Amino acid sequence: MIKFENVGKIYPNGTEALRNVSLEIEQGQFIAIVGLSGAGKSTLIRLINKMHDVTAGTLTVNDTVVDHTLTGKELRRFRRGIGMIFQSFNLIGRTTVIKNVLAARVSEKSFFTSLIGWYSKEDKIIALNALDQVGILEKTYGRVDQLSGGQMQRVALARTIAQDPTIILADEPVASLDPITANQVMSDFERINKELSITIIANMHHVDLALKYARRVIGINDGEVVFDGPASAINNDTLKKIYGRELTDDDIMDT
Amino acid sequence: MTNFFKAVYNLIKRTLAVIKDIFVPGKIIIKDGKEVYPPKPIGPYVVIILIIVVYFAAKATDFSIPVLVRRMLDFKFGPFSLVKRYFPPDWSFWPEIIDPLLETIQMSFLGSFLGAVFALPAAFFASSNINKNKILLTSSRLILSLFRTLPIIIYASLFTLIFGLGAVAGTIAITLFTFSIVSKMLYEKIETVDLGAFEAIQSTGASKGKSFITAVLPQILPSYYSMSLYSFEINIRYAAILGYVGAGGIGFDLDNVMKNIRLNDRVVVILFFILIVVVLIESLSRFLRGRLG
Ligand SMILES: Nc1ncnc2c1ncn2[C@@H]1O[C@H](COP(=O)(O)OP(=O)(O)O)[C@@H](O)[C@H]1O
Ligand SMILES: [Mg+2]
Secondary structure, three states: OEEEEEEEEEOOOOOEEEEEEEEEEOOOOEEEEEOOOOOOHHHHHHHHOOOOOOOEEEEEEOOEEOOOOOOHHHHHHHHHOEEEEEOOOOOOOOOEHHHHHHHHHHHHOOHHHHHHOOOOHHHHHHHHHHHHHOOOHHHOOOEHHHOOHHHHHHHHHHHHHHOOOOEEEEEOOOOOOOHHHHHHHHHHHHHHHHHHOOEEEEEEOOHHHHHHHOOEEEEEEOOEEEEEEEHHHOOHHHHHHHHOOOOOHHHOOOO | OHHHHHHHHHHHHHHHHHHHHHHOOOOEEOHHHOEEOOOOOOHHHHHHHHHHHHHHHHHHOOOOHHHHHHHHOOOOOOHHHHHHHHOOOOHHHOHHHHHHHHHHHHHHHHHHHHHHHHHHHHHHHHOOOOOOOHHHHHHHHHHHHHHHHOOHHHHHHHHHHHHOOOHHHHHHHHHHHHHHHHHHHHHHHHOOOOOHHHHHHHHOOOOHHHHHHHHHHHHHHHHHHHHHHHHHHHHHHHHOOHHHHOOOOOHHHHHHHHHOHHHHHHHHHHHHHHHHHHHHHHHHHHHHHHHHO
């Protein structure tokens, strides 16, 4: 379970990105976070795996209090249980698909074996299974730079599955994909959420996709949670509250 | 006639305007009266300072064309006198330089290799986008720039004091030199790399070091090979002169046959072999760099 209690975030430069956020997220939920660009969605997600530090309130993730005392080895062990997906895929270029997925295993390996790039048979089986799960097993030994955007995001998803996390954080995972591919990738998320009961928290700029795949939607406006409820409870009034204006074409992927 | 003066006057006026614009560009007014102020340029001032410095440098070193010409044509001590002393070369001497020549190549290869290996971890600590610890960053950069201050020949003579005369001192000097330039080139390269993958691997719970090896190294590897080979290419030339200070290699023999009038007919033989080796190694290195880069 993930628990935000009056969490706030002020960046070192003084920007207040989040204010008084309180949330409870049970294991296995599929959540979409929606809001304007700059509302604080990425910040919220990055607090969960301590890519950024909480500056007010208390954040608890699977019984671990995520505060300034969580550092070094303990932080790294904590992060192993949380996968992360990025808008720009963040794959390792100039190398193969399998190497990218195996990279999720380096946290468990010795410095020396990661230096020579050696992976155990078990690691390879984990990686291949993950690639199979997202349906791109046939690309295993191809170069990542030669894949399409949708395939790249699937490799990233396979990498995250190979990490065997309980939570996946996805920061605008489909924002740079075309509508059809975006839907395919979102269905992958949906399936993984159901089959492996991994909690999925995805930042989505596009409201229609969020409503289509997530069961719970959290709306953020200017650093504050202004909506938290089932996707079915979203209507024009709630959207106006979240976006502070009428929706534009930009806010809808249109599929 | 007045037309002519007018034209000259206009030309001068326009030239002055251009000069003024180069040194102190004025504001630009665009549509609806908005004003844009260009930043103060420094380029033109740098050029002027450069001209002044070159002038004084030439003056201080007595760089004068007539003196140069006189020296060139001086048959007793000028270049032509060398021809008389160096030719015909004594080619039969060549077997004696194979050993020092091989030693030169070994020094330069080993030194380049070791220097390049040590440069990798150093560059990790000296990259501002990877190393967020200000103290560690500043101190590692300071040490690297200190290493770069002295020329290789001074390191070589210092190391002969510590390790004695011979190729060990030369090899260590080349190691240090390679280390100092490759680490600098490498951290500048690392600072241009996209860190998305590095961040992603860190988010899986891998340490910074392992994330660097896994996500950044594959991206910089071609440049790293290229830099290392390039310094090997440069080092073979340095290795050829380190013998002048007793740090091993063919330089010792070259110095010897140049100073000793009776051995002067060997100079060209040594130079010829150095030339062959340098050209061979350069082509090999260029071939490999083309393949790896
Ligand atoms: N590293 C940072 N340092 C300072 N300010 C930041 C940083 N990251 C984000 N911000 C600011 O915090 C606010 C929220 O940003 P973000 O969480 O990225 O919003 P979103 O993901 O919803 O677009 C914005 O005003 C943004 O400029
Ligand atoms: Mg964002």
